[in-house]
Amino acid sequence: xxxxxxxxxxxxxxEAANALKELKSSGVxxxxxEDVVVKSPIDHPELSExxxxxxxYIQWFTLLGVLLGPTTGLVLIxxxxxxxxxxxxxxRPVVPLPPDMVLTYELxxxxxxxxxxxxxFVAMKLPGNRSPLYNASVSEDKIGIxxxxxxxxxxxINEILGRHKPLEIMGDQAR
Amino acid sequence: xxxxxxxxxxxxxxxxxxxxxxxxxxxxxxxxxKINKDVLKSLEKPRPVFWVIFFSALALFSFGVYCEVYQxxxxxxVSDLNNPQVWxxxxxxxxxxxxxxxxxxxxxxLLHIIHADWRxxxxxxxxxxxxxxxxxxxxFVLVHMGRLWQFYYVVAYPNExxxxxxxxxxxxxxxxxxxxxxxxxxxxxxxGMIPDLAICRDNARGARRALYxxxxxxxxxxxxxxxxxxxAYMTMACFLMPLAVSVxxxxxxxxxxxxxxxxxxxxxxxxxxxxxxxxxxxxxxxLFIVLRYVFRFEAxxxxxxxxxxxxxxxxxxxxxxxxxxIEYATTWYGSDEVAKADLVYRATGDxxxxxxxxxxxxxxxxxxxxxxxxxxxxxxxxxxSLILNVGMWLERFQIITPTFAKSHYPWLWTAGWFPxxxxxxxxxxxxxxxxxxxxxxxxxxxSVSMYEVKEMVHEQNMEExxxxxxxxxxxxxxxxxxxxxxx
Numbered sequence: 001x002x003x004x005x006x007x008x009x010x011x012x013x014x015e016a017a018n019a020l021k022e023l024k025s026s027g028v029x030x031x032x033x034e035d036v037v038v039k040s041p042i043d044h045p046e047l048s049e050x051x052x053x054x055x056x057y058i059q060w061f062t063l064l065g066v067l068l069g070p071t072t073g074l075v076l077i078x079x080x081x082x083x084x085x086x087x088x089x090x091x092r093p094v095v096p097l098p099p100d101m102v103l104t105y106e107l108x109x110x111x112x113x114x115x116x117x118x119x120x121f122v123a124m125k126l127p128g129n130r131s132p133l134y135n136a137s138v139s140e141d142k143i144g145i146x147x148x149x150x151x152x153x154x155x156x157i158n159e160i161l162g163r164h165k166p167l168e169i170m171g172d173q174a175r
Numbered sequence: 176x177x178x179x180x181x182x183x184x185x186x187x188x189x190x191x192x193x194x195x196x197x198x199x200x201x202x203x204x205x206x207x208x209k210i211n212k213d214v215l216k217s218l219e220k221p222r223p224v225f226w227v228i229f230f231s232a233l234a235l236f237s238f239g240v241y242c243e244v245y246q247x248x249x250x251x252x253v254s255d256l257n258n259p260q261v262w263x264x265x266x267x268x269x270x271x272x273x274x275x276x277x278x279x280x281x282x283x284x285l286l287h288i289i290h291a292d293w294r295x296x297x298x299x300x301x302x303x304x305x306x307x308x309x310x311x312x313x314x315f316v317l318v319h320m321g322r323l324w325q326f327y328y329v330v331a332y333p334n335e336x337x338x339x340x341x342x343x344x345x346x347x348x349x350x351x352x353x354x355x356x357x358x359x360x361x362x363x364x365x366x367g368m369i370p371d372l373a374i375c376r377d378n379a380r381g382a383r384r385a386l387y388x389x390x391x392x393x394x395x396x397x398x399x400x401x402x403x404x405x406x407a408y409m410t411m412a413c414f415l416m417p418l419a420v421s422v423x424x425x426x427x428x429x430x431x432x433x434x435x436x437x438x439x440x441x442x443x444x445x446x447x448x449x450x451x452x453x454x455x456x457x458x459x460x461x462l463f464i465v466l467r468y469v470f471r472f473e474a475x476x477x478x479x480x481x482x483x484x485x486x487x488x489x490x491x492x493x494x495x496x497x498x499x500x501i502e503y504a505t506t507w508y509g510s511d512e513v514a515k516a517d518l519v520y521r522a523t524g525d526x527x528x529x530x531x532x533x534x535x536x537x538x539x540x541x542x543x544x545x546x547x548x549x550x551x552x553x554x555x556x557x558x559x560s561l562i563l564n565v566g567m568w569l570e571r572f573q574i575i576t577p578t579f580a581k582s583h584y585p586w587l588w589t590a591g592w593f594p595x596x597x598x599x600x601x602x603x604x605x606x607x608x609x610x611x612x613x614x615x616x617x618x619x620x621x622s623v624s625m626y627e628v629k630e631m632v633h634e635q636n637m638e639e640x641x642x643x644x645x646x647x648x649x650x651x652x653x654x655x656x657x658x659x660x661x662x
Contacts (some may be wrong), residue, residue, distance in 0.1 A: 041207060041374075042630045043401040050335055054399055056235075056406045077342050099343040102425065103351055109418045110355045117362050120407035124400045126369075127392035136377035139370075141207035141629075171517060 003035075004151045006132040006171035008161035013044065020050040021166040023147070026160055030153030039144035040135070042068040047143070061119030062112055069111020074104045091101045133170055142167065178314035199635060200293050205474055207629050214371075214621045217470035225469050225614065232610035239604010242597045244317060247359060251321040255595040256448065259579045259587045264482070265319035265596040267571040269455065272312035273353065273426055274447070274567065279305030280360045280453020281419035282487075284412035293483050295627035296475040299371075300466055300617065301459050302364040306459075307612045309357045311605050316350070320603055345428040352425040356418055363411050366458045368396050370404070370626040372444050386619075423451045430574065436517035437578045440505060446498040451536070453495045454567035456488040460560040464553050466622060475623050478551065485544050485556075492563070499570075500537070513583055521577045525591045529573045536566025 010016040016038070024033055038047045048054065078095045121127075131146070138144040147157050158169055244514050258261050279301035304352035317323050328340065328382035340347050372391035377386055395399065427447035440446075463484065467476040506514045521530045533554050538561050549559055580589050616622070 021217050033262060038398040039396045040401070040529065041370075041396060042626050043405055044398070048398045048402060051398060054402055056402050058403060058406050058410065062410055064274075069462055080310050081342060102348045103342060105421060106348075109414050109421075110358065113414050114360045115413070116407055116410050117366065120366070120403055121254075121392075123403040123407075124394075126400075131395060133311060138372045138396055146621045174615050 002151075003148050004154050004171065005131070005133050005148050006154055006158055006161070006169060007039075007135065007144050007146045008143050008158075008166040009135060009137060009143060009168045009170075010164070010166055012165070013047070013143060015021060015164040015166075016145060017047055017050060018159050019145060019166075020047060022160050022163070023145075023157065024050065024154075028149075028153055028156045028160070030150030030172045031147060034160065035148040037146040037148075038145060040123055040139040041141060043140055044143070056123065058116060058119045058123055064111040066108055069115075070104045070108040072077025073107030073111075074100060135168075135170065180412050189361060194492050200477060200629055201296075201628070201635065202474055202477070205628070205632055206492070207632060209474075210623075210625050210628050210632070211374060211378070213471070214623050214625050215375065217472065218375070218383075218621065221470050221618065222468065225618070228469070229466075231616045232607040232614065236604050236611055237607075237609025239601050239607055240599030241503055242604060246321075246597050246601070253595060254601075255592070256319070256595045256598075257581070259582060260576070260589055260592050262319065262575050262579065264572070264594045264602050265315045267575050268568070268602050269315035269319070270426060270447075270571045270574075271568045272308045272605065272609070273459045274317070274423065274451035274454045274571075275564075276305040276308035276312065276356075276360075276455065277419050277423055277448070277451035278306075278459055279303070280356075280363060281452065282416050282459070284363070284419070286417040287412045288416065292631050293480045295631050296472075296477075296480060296623050297459065297463060297484070298627075299364075299367065299624045300407045300462055300613075300622040301455075302360065302367065303361045303469075303613060303620075303622065304455075304458060306357070306364055307609050307616070309353065309360065310612065311609045313353065313357070314605060314608070326352060345425065348425045348431055352422045356422045359415055359424050361410070363404055363408075363415055365390075365412065366404075366408060367624065368620060369387065370396060371624060374625055375621065383619075388635050397533060398454055417628070423448045423555075429496070433584055435578050436511065436514040437506070437574070439511070440502050442498055442501055442505065446495070446502060449491060449495040449498055450567060450570065453488070453491045456484065456491055457560045457563040457567070460484055460488060461557060461564070464557045464560070466617060467553075470617060470622065472623055475628060481556075482550060488563075489541055489544045492537070492544075496538050496541075509647070515576060517581060520581050521573055524577065524578045526573055526581065529569050529576075533566050533569035533573055537570055538566075540566065560568050586627055 005137065020036070020038070023036065033052050035049055038044065038051065040047070077100050081095045081100075084094075084131070133146055135142070135144060145161060147161075149157055154171065158171075161169055199392045251257075254263065254265075256265075279298075283294060283298040283302050317326050320326060332464070372387050373394040373396065375385035376384060376391045377652055391660070424444035424447065427443040431440060431443035433439065460481070463476055463481060503518060521527070540559060543559055551556050573585055576592065580592055582588075
């Protein structure tokens with residue numbers, strides 16, 4: 001069944017927190033806390049805690065970047081030096097590791113940064129389409145609680161959200 | 176026998192209980208809605224002096240372009256660059272701009288990692304400063320080569336023409352390090368701007384809206400986006416810290432790994448890094464004062480924040496001074512007689528004016544920052560910050576020119592060499608280019624981070640709330656007095 005959305009806007013963070021707490025303990029069927037999204041102008045760890053665990057996996061991609069970058073970089077540099085066999089090195093090694101470490105280090109950083117950025121965009125689902133229930137005031141000073149649920153559960157959810165002094169409730173079945 | 180111990184006179188000591196509120200970085204009147212309004216307004220209507228600065232910069236840049244075209248058409252001879260003076264003002268100014276670029280991202284990353292909240296209103300323009308100074312510095316690599324079409328020789332990539340770049344050359348390290356730093360700084364700047372670009376998108380119209388919509392990529396400020404954003408931003412800050420240090424260390428190896436007198440010094444890497452931080456901090460102070468006035472950011476670029484910036488600049492200036500003196504001492508007490516003669520030549524020879532000018536501007540002038548009047552008077556501070564940067568530019572000049580003028584071989588001595596007007600023109604053009612790009616950036620993109628200033632306001636409010644609750648519980652009688660004090 002296609003799910004419906006509802007978005008409640010709050011001016012006060014405590015009210016938004018209370019709405020989330022009640023929503024969590026309400027036992028209303030047809031929605032999961034994983035489908036509840038908080039939209040806010042700043043990061044609110046206080047509210048995120050109420051939503052349950054939302055793991056971040058970016059660091060694993062970073063780790064992959066910092067392992068692959070220097071390895072690939074050093075192999076490329078060393079193979080380029082080794083393939084140029086006619087150079088006059090005056091007894092010094094054709095592939096001198098200490099000076100090669102400088103470029104390897106730069107590639108370690110570059111690869112780590114690029115993988116972090118790439119993973120961030122994937123994790124944030126960017127670039128992405130804007131939700132039809134987006135309200136510009138959440139980028140200014142309001143807090144929005146967006147709930148995705150079965151259509152028959154929306155009235156109950158709206159009732160819970162409405163008990164905590166929302167400025168507005170938006171959605172298909174909004175009051 | 177008993178001695179009676181004289182009893183102490185009973186003194187009724189009354190400790191005056193006063194609540195001295197910590198000086199806040201932002202005023203109490205700053206609200207979330209006001210932040211949006213003020214910063215968005217800065218994109219629309221800056222003070223008219225903005226256009227004066229922009230067109231002056233454009234004129235300067237145009238003159239620089241004319242000089243470059245003249246040099247391109249007539250050859251490097253018009254710049255007076257010839258053996259042994261092959262770098263001149265171009266590389267001195269290149270190092271100056273690279274150095275200027277270091278404070279922005281490095282300090283932003285460092286202060287972000289240690290959660291120094293006062294960075295929030297000023298880090299955005301500092302990072303933009305980094306990006307544009309790096310772009311300006313990169314121009315000098317091309318300009319000083321003369322043969323622009325052969326710039327790819329400095330880029331470290333293997334090719335099929337048997338012209339392998341020398342991967343052990345500091346010049347190749349330099350190009351790679353600067354490329355990495357520019358890419359990472361640009362991504363750091365852009366990542367940090369995404370939430371603010373969404374605010375711009377929600378409030379703009381027409382072409383601007385299309386631009387912000389494209390750049391904000393559909394950001395909605397969801398909890399998952401914020402959680403990922405915070406981790407990513409902190410991770411990037413952790414990468415940028417050592418990267419920035421490595422970049423200027425590598426720039427110093429352009430000199431330190433050579434055998435030229437005055438350059439072959441072990442302390443050059445930290446000396447260069449500190450010099451970069453010093454000039455960058457002075458640059459941040461200059462731009463702080465300019466942006467505060469031009470874009471009406473008085474509510475965000477406040478005196479307490481400026482005070483912290485000044486203290487940091489002073490501390491960095493002192494460390495830089497120490498390293499500079501250490502460099503002279505190492506040379507003076509060392510066994511390299513040519514290096515010693517070079518040091519004496521710098522202080523007493525043809526470039527003594529530049530040397531002592533550097534000592535005065537970069538070593539003596541920072542002490543004026545200890546004077547309260549200087550710290551609190553914006554015009555005076557603007558002049559002082561510019562003088563500090565003149566000192567740092569002279570430092571780069573006197574690293575390069577005297578060494579080339581009197582090196583190991585007497586038949587290469589070119590005492591009294593002075594750059595031609597073409598070099599001065601291109602250097603002046605670079606200042607125009609930087610100023611033009613920077614002002615354009617501030618006119619198109621928010622130069623104060625809206626969401627981070629909102630975080631500051633939120634934290635200040637939470638602190639006040641927590642403090643008020645605590646005081647009410649423990650000392651109910653103190654609260655009215657406190658409130659009175661704060662008011």
